Amino acid sequence: MNFYRLSLYFFAIQLVFSIILLGALPFNSNTYAMYHTLAISLFMLLTAAMGIYFSWKGQGSRIVADAWLVISIVTAYIAINVSPFFNSPMKPLEIALTSIVTVIWIVDLYLAWRMKLPILKL
Amino acid sequence: MILSTYIGYRALSFLSYFILPQHVWLVAVGLLLAISLHGGWGAVLTAVPKSHMTLTEAITDTVGLYIAGSLIAPDITRFAKRAKDAVIAWVLHMYVFYPFLILGAVAIVLLTGSVIITEDMLKLGMGVGVLLIIVLGQWIINTVNLYSGSLSFTNAIPIRRDISSIIVGIIGTLLAAYWGYTAGASLAPFESFISLLGSLLPAAGGSVFAEFYIVRRYFDGIKDPYQRFKLEPGKEYSEVNLVGILSFAAGALAGFFVPGIAAINAILVAFFVHIILAYVFKKAHIKYEFGKYVYRGGVVR
Numbered sequence: 001m002n003f004y005r006l007s008l009y010f011f012a013i014q015l016v017f018s019i020i021l022l023g024a025l026p027f028n029s030n031t032y033a034m035y036h037t038l039a040i041s042l043f044m045l046l047t048a049a050m051g052i053y054f055s056w057k058g059q060g061s062r063i064v065a066d067a068w069l070v071i072s073i074v075t076a077y078i079a080i081n082v083s084p085f086f087n088s089p090m091k092p093l094e095i096a097l098t099s100i101v102t103v104i105w106i107v108d109l110y111l112a113w114r115m116k117l118p119i120l121k122l
Numbered sequence: 123m124i125l126s127t128y129i130g131y132r133a134l135s136f137l138s139y140f141i142l143p144q145h146v147w148l149v150a151v152g153l154l155l156a157i158s159l160h161g162g163w164g165a166v167l168t169a170v171p172k173s174h175m176t177l178t179e180a181i182t183d184t185v186g187l188y189i190a191g192s193l194i195a196p197d198i199t200r201f202a203k204r205a206k207d208a209v210i211a212w213v214l215h216m217y218v219f220y221p222f223l224i225l226g227a228v229a230i231v232l233l234t235g236s237v238i239i240t241e242d243m244l245k246l247g248m249g250v251g252v253l254l255i256i257v258l259g260q261w262i263i264n265t266v267n268l269y270s271g272s273l274s275f276t277n278a279i280p281i282r283r284d285i286s287s288i289i290v291g292i293i294g295t296l297l298a299a300y301w302g303y304t305a306g307a308s309l310a311p312f313e314s315f316i317s318l319l320g321s322l323l324p325a326a327g328g329s330v331f332a333e334f335y336i337v338r339r340y341f342d343g344i345k346d347p348y349q350r351f352k353l354e355p356g357k358e359y360s361e362v363n364l365v366g367i368l369s370f371a372a373g374a375l376a377g378f379f380v381p382g383i384a385a386i387n388a389i390l391v392a393f394f395v396h397i398i399l400a401y402v403f404k405k406a407h408i409k410y411e412f413g414k415y416v417y418r419g420g421v422v423r
Contacts, residue, residue: 023276032155041153065139072140076147079254083247085155 003115004055007063008017010104013053014070017097018044025065030088033081038096044070060117066103067112068119076096124291127268128284131201134265141258148251151221152243159246169232178383182253182346183313186320188220192327196268199225258393268294309349325373328392329366337400353417361413365403 019040028034029091047070054062078098113119149317168276175183199208240252246267253336272287279286305311353359373392377384380391403410 017378024409031243032158036151068140069143073147074143076144076151076190076251076254080148080151082250 001065003060003111003117004058004063006111007067007108008052008055010108011048011055013104014044014101015048017101018042018048021051021094021097024090028046028088028090030086031058033086033088033091036081036086040044040074040098043073044098047108060115064109066074066114067108071109073101073106074102078102081115123264123268124288124295126261126265127272127287127291130269130284132298134198134269137167137262137265141262145255145259146219148255152246152248152255153227153229155246156242157229157233166229166232171232179317181386182186182384183316184320186316187326189385190319193323194267197270197273211413239411252400256406264294306337316357321377322374323388324385325370325377325388325392327387328373329369329396330366331389332396332400333363334394336397341385341400341404355417359415359417359418360411361415362411364410364412365396365399368399369393375380 018041021037021044025034025038025041028037047066051063051066051070054066078095080086081095081098109119126137157163160364199212202208202211233356239330240255243252243255268287268291275281275286275290276283281289301311334347334350338344339347342350344350369392372395373388373390376391377388380387400410
């Protein structure tokens with residue numbers, strides 16, 4: 001499948017996930033966890049919007065840069081959110097969605113590498 | 123870290139792009155949590171430090187913490203496409219990111235009395251975050267430092283930069299292991315080293331300022347700032363500047379022995395001694411630049 005089309009789908013998935021996380025915020029019993037998730041949701045929303053634009057325009061290097069940025073921040077979010085301090089009913093959902101986002105961008109970067117796009121030269 | 127430095131600027135660029143956003147996120151969340159759990163910003167503003175130091179000691183230590191970074195900044199900023207980009211990057215870093223990290227760390231220390239932020243994060247159960255901060259933070263910092271060290275080593279001994287990164291990396295690792303083994307968890311050797319840097323290195327800045335803004339401009343009559351230190355392929359340059367070394371030594375001695383703010387003393391003394399010595403040597407027609415270095419062109423990566 002075309003790399004740009006696939007990236008577009010991935011960004012669309014990320015967009016949906018960020019909206020789900022935003023919608024689940026009122027069900028979060030932990031204030032600190034809620035603000036932390038709000039921050040990552042808005043970040044995912046913004047980068048998904050940027051990524052959709054880049055995919056639409058066929059800008060491969062910007063998609064790669066966006067993917068690395070998402071992986072960088074989302075892994076930081078997961079690393080903090082696994083703390084028992086952030087326990088809340090929404091935690092499994094938050095961790096699951098952000099983990100899927102991490103995985104899809106690793107897959108996307110692998111595909112970009114297979115397509116000979118320079119994934120380490122940012 | 124040695125491998126990253128061996129690869130060179132590309133690895134540095136990638137690491138910065140990947141690690142820094144993650145680092146900022148981890149530190150920012152940790153800091154905000156710690157502050158909100160210990161009484162908020164109001165508590166920070168009314169907090170009283172448990173131990174005190176004089177203002178001159180504080181300035182010397184703060185300069186010492188940063189002066190080496192300032193001196194090696196051109197090793198990285200030389201890759202900027204335009205001079206303006208280097209200035210923008212430096213200003214953003216200096217006035218936005220660095221104060222954010224320093225003021226955040228100060229707030230934590232005032233509130234908790236713990237001088238190690240990672241300890242406070244560990245109390246919140248952020249073990250994985252702390253691990254990432256320590257591993258990735260050390261990775262990027264040491265890679266930049268080793269990169270600059272390998273460039274300096276290449277200037278002193280003409281070998282390939284990637285080979286010098288391995289040599290300097292092994293020496294640095296052995297020295298760090300020795301200090302780590304002898305000092306254990308104590309920060310005392312690090313604090314002494316910071317004070318040493320704060321007294322010693324600002325003198326180098328004073329010498330460079332004097333050479334660039336006064337000697338080259340007024341004594342040598344080079345008005346265009348881009349021409350004052352310009353390297354041209356095939357052209358010969360001197361390797362040793364005696365006035366630079368003497369003024370640096372004078373500034374460093376002033377930093378150590380003259381009472382007051384060591385960093386300012388060192389810069390001012392080195393600056394004026396450099397100008398005076400250069401003027402005297404030039405008037406007396408005494409050559410003070412020695413050695414022969416032929417610039418071969420290209421950028422060392």
